[in-house]
Amino acid sequence: MCEQAGAAEILEWYDRHARDLPWRVGPGARAAGVRPDPYRVWLSEVMLQQTTVAAVIGYFERFTALWPDVRALADAPEAQVMGEWAGLGYYARARNLVKCARVVAHELGGVFPQERAALEGLPGIGPYTGAAIAAIAFDAPEVVVDGNVERVMARVHDIRTPLPAAKPEIRAAAAAMTPEARPGCYAQAVMDLGATICTPRTPACGICPWRAPCAARAAGVQGDLPRKAAKKPRPVRHGIAYVARRADGALLLERRPDKGLLGGMLGWPGSEWNDAPEPAPPLDADWQELPEEARHVFTHFELRLKVCVADVPEGRTAVRGEFHPAAAFRPSDLPTVMRKVFDLARGRLENAR
Template sequence: MRDQTPFSDARSADLLHWYDRHARTMPWRISPADRKDGVKPDPYRVWMSEVMLQQTTVAAVKAYFLRFTERWPTVSALAGARDEDVMAEWAGLGYYARARNLLKCARVVHQEHGGVFPENHDALLALPGIGPYTAAAISSIAFDLPETVLDGNVERVMARLFDHHAPLPAAKSALKDYAASLTPQERPGDYAQAVMDLGATICTPKSPACVLCPWRDPCQARRNGTAAELPKKTPKTPKPTRHGIAYLARSAAGEWLLERRPEKGLLGGMLGWPGSDWSDTPTPAPPFHAQWRDLGAEVRHTFTHFHLYLRVEVADLPQGYNPQVGQLIIGKNDFKSNDLPTVMRKAYELWVEKEALG
């Protein structure tokens, strides 16, 4: 049970003192000084950043976050957006189920909560796409509630601070208990961001800068010389490799044949090239009968659970072609390769490269 005094542990106060001087500047963050002056975080921006940051780096997210919040500055504005516009803006950020859940969540908040995110942790958990980590992060950062936020940076910091050698993911429960024991009642939102900043900038996976760390003295792993080997992780099973075929067809007028992928599954709801299944031995499935030409090179892309080798075949799109269900013909001036998910854009770039070589 967590001690209810504001700073039951001097380590919490030391970390906040460090954060006041070294907090990272981010477009979704309220600085410690502004927060002290009474400026409150926008829960919409906190939620948006946390969804985008799942399995993605801060550097990759910043531009996406700024574009999204400029185009849709409130959760109600996002709730009214067209699905295809949101998916196009998300293209390249990966893990596309996040984008689908982003829209679902925005619409629930708009329709059932009057466009205001609930401050209750359990109510946040009930929203589409919000799991325990995101609910805790919003509760803590946006509403300054003493919830325990546990991401990869915090796990690493806790494993080293307490010299905990049980491997992840089994160690998550113990590491969360450690993190909870340090979460203060005073400034819990700043504290949560402070621990994440500490892991991102000081207590890094390799070569941690222990001499600069505000927790260098109480850190048990530093004293025991084990920091570099923590946190321990259970070895991952090697990813399998799947194969597939992408079919790129363009008309003489520069029109492209694309398809909208099914809502469920990988790249759900995204625009992409017609193609085969992705398997050990894919079954060819050209979108129409033609003399398809193999570009003689493969696109290689890695998803969470497998590697994909995608063969690219090209053909001329017949004049007056009637698109089938799920297919779209995109005019030359309307086609934007950046609206495609990364693996599909790689196929297009391969075509561009081969065209340039003649």
Template sequence: MRETELSGALLAWYDRHAREMPWRTGPAERRAGLRPDPYRVWLSEVMLQQTTVAAVRDYFERFTTRWPTVADLAAAEDGDVMGEWAGLGYYARARNLLKCARAVVAEHGGTFPDSREGLLSLPGIGPYTAGAVAAIAFDRAEVVVDGNVERVMARLHDVHTPLPAAKPELTALAEALTPAARPGDYAQAVMDLGATICTPRNPACGICPWRDPCAARMAGTAPELPKKTPKKPKPTRLGIAYVARRADGAWLLERRPDKGLLGGMLGWPGSDWGEAPQDAPPLQADWQALEAEALHTFTHFHLRLAVRVAHVPEGANPERGSFLPPAAFRPSDLPTVMRKAFDLARPALETP
């Protein structure tokens, strides 16, 4: 089957089975003349990086309700945006989100560039996001390759080279199938196919629009593809979080440096994270160690965070951080690991 026939069959399937998403302009809407909003496409693509659709939906709805345009987001306070992002992970995305929104407003009059090259000139936008926004928002014939697309291409062509070494080959195969007509719909169709039919486990080959030409189905190798190079075991790091509450109910918090893990996020003052963390209390107090630890897994390591709590008087003067009044403190503004520490500490600090 030729490339044009393959892409045509997939688009016909997509017209009937496209997933409904709050950021998506569906095929029927496109046929009716409705164009995608580049701001919503860009925002969703940034949020979806290394994050599931299910996890992103609520965040996307909150962001677009609070900041409905790129100009609204560009004018937002950094702390407000970081707080709304809390829990979604990979916090450099939130910092780059603001940088990009402000560049779009300051340098492009609030209008996103409509080409891959123009989008790549914006801070925080890499090749994947540039291609996705160019294709989906502006119908440019750009190849868009995420994990779903890699899996579909590996099975369609029975590619046994393990990832990540197979990425260039799978990208070339995906590019060959990208049509000149409706490339935005096609990009979303391949991702939908991987998410709903050509799934990692138990692919539903019987109802796949590419069932007949799929080389891996014919070879019986589909369930084992794509192959992946085994990952190295993640190391475990240790740390200490100090959770202090003042007599008037205020909590001692600090904003982490912009660079580094959890950059720009609110958190509890603490030690470095490593093999043997050193005591680093932010002020003199009667610190009590909790038995439970806040456990969290980042991309490259596991973290075991010891939690120490203390009640402190109203005149307490911390060396690091500042006290946030109860009315201004939202636990939801904390990144996940810091919220885990808060959940452990809260019962011990509810009453002086």
């Protein structure tokens, strides 16, 4: 493919078919001189890591309504931010979001750096996110490669090396095609192409702006690319969660350590997620073990939690966690796995009333 022609073709397509996304300044507005807000670009890119656009839109709109700029987010209580993030997963992103906002607001005068290298020096911003912010917010000719771009490049260039070994080859192909003109629009155009036309299954090659030069289509293997190395079986870890309700309706919760999975999030007192002996319950009570486990799949393992439930009188003290008043408890503030525990426990608690 002629690199300049390839960029021109997809930019022309993008100008007509760009997705309307709440964090995006569309091609028409950009042509009229409207510049993207780096804060909104940064926030969206952090949210979109390992998450779909459909899942992120509601979170993004809620975050920007609560905290419309980086200074507002920097001043927000971390616990509130973590609560609003609940359900998006990969909770280290939320902790780094607050850290990054505070660095930008308090040390950089509220202004995001424009260069990728400087962006990568901020908490939670790695090579991909730094390149995406630099390209989309500041029109820097950076190479932006997410999952959609990987798929498009593997097909256009007929790269048959399985992922993840193919990543350097795919990145080199993407770098060769990144134009100096309108690199921000180009990056978003390739993402949109992968999301709407060059999809994982049954790509719509007939309406693709790169159908003619696509080497995989010419070879008839576009549906098979990118290839992926066989996954190893996901290991299973076990644990226990204790759900205690006081007579006044308050629930016993504890905040998890900042480091590790679900760091800084509210959850039910329980065990480590391994095969170590179960810890003593957080308080003396008539604990009832539920017949069903709470199951949740993380990236690298499956978790199965035994759930124990108890009603306790007022005045009972716990060696772990604190009782949260029923009026202040929102299940939506819990990470997904802890909500699954609560969903199982709720039936038992309601029946006990």
